[in-house]
Amino acid sequence: MSQSARYEHGLAKFLEIYGEQAKRFLASMEEVSPDLKCYVVEFAFGDVHCRPGLSLKEREIATVAALTAMGTAVPQLRAHIHGALNVGCSQQEVVEVILQMALYAGFPAAINGLRAAREVFLERSK
Amino acid sequence: MSQSARYEHGLAKFLEIYGEQAKRFLASMEEVSPDLKCYVVEFAFGDVHCRPGLSLKEREIATVAALTAMGTAVPQLRAHIHGALNVGCSQQEVVEVILQMALYAGFPAAINGLRAAREVFLERSK
Amino acid sequence: MSQSARYEHGLAKFLEIYGEQAKRFLASMEEVSPDLKCYVVEFAFGDVHCRPGLSLKEREIATVAALTAMGTAVPQLRAHIHGALNVGCSQQEVVEVILQMALYAGFPAAINGLRAAREVFLERSK
Amino acid sequence: MSQSARYEHGLAKFLEIYGEQAKRFLASMEEVSPDLKCYVVEFAFGDVHCRPGLSLKEREIATVAALTAMGTAVPQLRAHIHGALNVGCSQQEVVEVILQMALYAGFPAAINGLRAAREVFLERSK
Amino acid sequence: MSQSARYEHGLAKFLEIYGEQAKRFLASMEEVSPDLKCYVVEFAFGDVHCRPGLSLKEREIATVAALTAMGTAVPQLRAHIHGALNVGCSQQEVVEVILQMALYAGFPAAINGLRAAREVFLERSK
Amino acid sequence: MSQSARYEHGLAKFLEIYGEQAKRFLASMEEVSPDLKCYVVEFAFGDVHCRPGLSLKEREIATVAALTAMGTAVPQLRAHIHGALNVGCSQQEVVEVILQMALYAGFPAAINGLRAAREVFLERSK
Numbered sequence: 207m208s209q210s211a212r213y214e215h216g217l218a219k220f221l222e223i224y225g226e227q228a229k230r231f232l233a234s235m236e237e238v239s240p241d242l243k244c245y246v247v248e249f250a251f252g253d254v255h256c257r258p259g260l261s262l263k264e265r266e267i268a269t270v271a272a273l274t275a276m277g278t279a280v281p282q283l284r285a286h287i288h289g290a291l292n293v294g295c296s297q298q299e300v301v302e303v304i305l306q307m308a309l310y311a312g313f314p315a316a317i318n319g320l321r322a323a324r325e326v327f328l329e330r331s332k
Numbered sequence: 333m334s335q336s337a338r339y340e341h342g343l344a345k346f347l348e349i350y351g352e353q354a355k356r357f358l359a360s361m362e363e364v365s366p367d368l369k370c371y372v373v374e375f376a377f378g379d380v381h382c383r384p385g386l387s388l389k390e391r392e393i394a395t396v397a398a399l400t401a402m403g404t405a406v407p408q409l410r411a412h413i414h415g416a417l418n419v420g421c422s423q424q425e426v427v428e429v430i431l432q433m434a435l436y437a438g439f440p441a442a443i444n445g446l447r448a449a450r451e452v453f454l455e456r457s458k
Numbered sequence: 459m460s461q462s463a464r465y466e467h468g469l470a471k472f473l474e475i476y477g478e479q480a481k482r483f484l485a486s487m488e489e490v491s492p493d494l495k496c497y498v499v500e501f502a503f504g505d506v507h508c509r510p511g512l513s514l515k516e517r518e519i520a521t522v523a524a525l526t527a528m529g530t531a532v533p534q535l536r537a538h539i540h541g542a543l544n545v546g547c548s549q550q551e552v553v554e555v556i557l558q559m560a561l562y563a564g565f566p567a568a569i570n571g572l573r574a575a576r577e578v579f580l581e582r583s584k
Numbered sequence: 585m586s587q588s589a590r591y592e593h594g595l596a597k598f599l600e601i602y603g604e605q606a607k608r609f610l611a612s613m614e615e616v617s618p619d620l621k622c623y624v625v626e627f628a629f630g631d632v633h634c635r636p637g638l639s640l641k642e643r644e645i646a647t648v649a650a651l652t653a654m655g656t657a658v659p660q661l662r663a664h665i666h667g668a669l670n671v672g673c674s675q676q677e678v679v680e681v682i683l684q685m686a687l688y689a690g691f692p693a694a695i696n697g698l699r700a701a702r703e704v705f706l707e708r709s710k
Numbered sequence: 711m712s713q714s715a716r717y718e719h720g721l722a723k724f725l726e727i728y729g730e731q732a733k734r735f736l737a738s739m740e741e742v743s744p745d746l747k748c749y750v751v752e753f754a755f756g757d758v759h760c761r762p763g764l765s766l767k768e769r770e771i772a773t774v775a776a777l778t779a780m781g782t783a784v785p786q787l788r789a790h791i792h793g794a795l796n797v798g799c800s801q802q803e804v805v806e807v808i809l810q811m812a813l814y815a816g817f818p819a820a821i822n823g824l825r826a827a828r829e830v831f832l833e834r835s836k
Numbered sequence: 837m838s839q840s841a842r843y844e845h846g847l848a849k850f851l852e853i854y855g856e857q858a859k860r861f862l863a864s865m866e867e868v869s870p871d872l873k874c875y876v877v878e879f880a881f882g883d884v885h886c887r888p889g890l891s892l893k894e895r896e897i898a899t900v901a902a903l904t905a906m907g908t909a910v911p912q913l914r915a916h917i918h919g920a921l922n923v924g925c926s927q928q929e930v931v932e933v934i935l936q937m938a939l940y941a942g943f944p945a946a947i948n949g950l951r952a953a954r955e956v957f958l959e960r961s962k
Contacts, residue, residue, distance in 0.1 A: 239821075281822070299390070303386065305380070446869045520685075523647070558632055763932040780940070
């Protein structure tokens with residue numbers, strides 16, 4: 207696959223996950239680094255998220271869990287909570303994933319993750 | 333619910349997830365700390381894993397993702413790869429979850445997680 | 459012990475540690491997730507903080523040290539600095555615990571932890 | 585204070601904490617890097633551990649908590665469990681500190697920390 | 711070397727790296743903890759940054775990489791991006807170091823690091 | 837660029853950095869996951885390490901620093917210490933990078949990193 211085909215492929219997946227938020231997230235990454243935006247679209251979405259073997263919902267569950275446990279990536283956690291809700295997770299399912307992280311990464315990780323989730327839920331209810 | 337009912341409840345969930353490996357994992361935790369074993373059974377399995385709202389398969393996907401991303405809990409990652417396979421994940425699904433962590437926690441986390449997965453797959457094929 | 463006895467037990471310990479701040483901290487967790495608030499009260503305070511074998515002061519020293527070293531839980535670090543001061547640590551003792559983390563988690567962890575401590579000390583002096 | 589006075593000062597504190605294990609730990613650091621060994625003795629023990637304001641027991645409680653929560657420094661956790669026991673912590677107190685970390689850093693951190701503690705207790709009982 | 715000679719030595723190195731920002735950074739650390747400020751100047755700059763064997767530019771590349779990967783020390787990352795630019799790194803070199811961290815610590819670490827870099831670049835262009 | 841051109845490009849860079857160790861490292865990744873091996877070669881080496889703006893020596897300094905600070909990726913740290921030495925770092929330069937991490941990630945990270953370096957130096961001296 208050529209690089210531009212990978213970009214198109216990744217962009218389609220990005221739009222499928224983020225819908226109307228896609229433009230905002232892409233503009234935000236473009237502002238930070240156009241090269242990094244390309245790698246995210248081509249590699250993260252074109253190569254990895256297009257792989258068969260897991261549903262998009264399962265991929266977002268995995269990502270929300272990991273970002274909650276790591277605790278160092280709140281803006282990205284917020285984006286992926288949007289993504290999870292966009293590809294079919296209910297709010298309750300997102301809450302369950304984050305709450306479960308109390309077991310593996312401790313209560314502060316779960317509390318901070320749930321706070322991010324509440325903010326996303328509120329933003330989407332407007 | 334009384335404390336012993338929580339323990340029974342948690343133990344049943346633990347057995348549902350770990351099957352024949354349950355005895356080995358419980359004995360290993362008992363050896364380390366009987367109190368911690370109780371908290372794991374009562375709280376982690378009796379309270380949290382018994383919650384509705386996510387399938388056991390989704391719960392194990394979340395846990396395998398988080399432990400891979402954290403990179404500090406290889407014995408627990410191995411146990412939860414067993415758990416994921418026991419509750420219905422295919423080997424390919426486990427590989428996909430771990431591989432995706434390259435995006436969020438870096439290639440070393442994914443490589444070390446996949447090495448743990450290969451070892452578990454090998455152990456189960458004997 | 460029944461679940462409501464564990465809650466009462468944990469709530470009493472929570473009030474013993476946080477005094478007049480308890481209401482604020484509980485309301486903040488309630489807002490994020492009523493279930494998580496219950497687990498924190500029942501498990502973290504009812505089960506773990508009620509254990510014999512360490513004084514509350516020693517438990518808060520351990521927690522302030524850990525949260526400083528982790529660096530991913532500033533709101534919880536602030537709460538436990540309040541807790542440490544409430545159960546008998548002096549401001550100097552809190553500073554010593556955090557400063558020592560420079561050795562084990564690096565200077566940035568200690569600097570960020572001490573900044574949180576200064577803010578808590580200031581808030582309490584009003 | 586001159587650099588050699590700091591070294592002497594730190595060495596005395598190191599011997600106070602590690603007793604007969606001191607020679608082994610110093611030789612192990614010397615083998616890895618003589619410069620780093622000097623910094624550990626001068627800065628970590630001569631400057632920081634000689635500070636007033638916390639007892640050695642409280643300093644070791646803080647360190648055992650932090651290293652358990654971080655999960656990336658098992659050899660150092662083992663050394664500081666020895667240190668904690670040498671300066672007056674009981675085995676039960678060490679266990680309580682590590683077990684409490686389940687709340688702040690998750691169950692795997694506590695389980696792996698308690699496993700290290702069991703190994704140290706066994707080594708000392710020989 | 712006496713303690714005051716170490717301080718002078720470290721202060722000279724600190725000024726060499728931070729130039730006109732030095733006063734601001736020292737005042738900020740003084741406010742948080744005068745003792746910690748001393749340790750940073752004496753140990754981090756007087757002892758470690760004065761060591762031969764690496765250029766200051768290489769030392770800042772190493773630090774910017776580490777702080778980006780850790781993701782828990784944004785104020786210190788910002789300070790060291792200033793430092794890197796002050797000792798001869800171009801903005802492009804700083805961007806390359808941070809972007810490369812996507813491979814080892816994941817995309818969120820690189821994105822958050824690049825956002826900090828953009829803010830520093832903007833501040834310096836005023 | 838087509839996907840196979842990216843692979844060829846990345847493989848050439850991989851061979852430039854790892855020389856005679858390249859075959860061993862590629863075989864080890866192939867065994868863990870052929871797909872991940874492809875992503876490492878194409879993305880990490882073909883896309884990122886081929887970027888202009890930093891020398892290979894500076895890229896390896898950044899990577900050794902980050903992996904030392906993270907403390908969760910010892911096999912990868914060992915590989916990149918080999919890489920650093922292969923592209924022109926002296927053993928002393930590698931030691932300086934790792935030792936400096938004591939400031940940002942704590943003494944245990946530096947000690948464990950230096951232990952890995954000693955093992956690599958020994959292996960190469962045979």
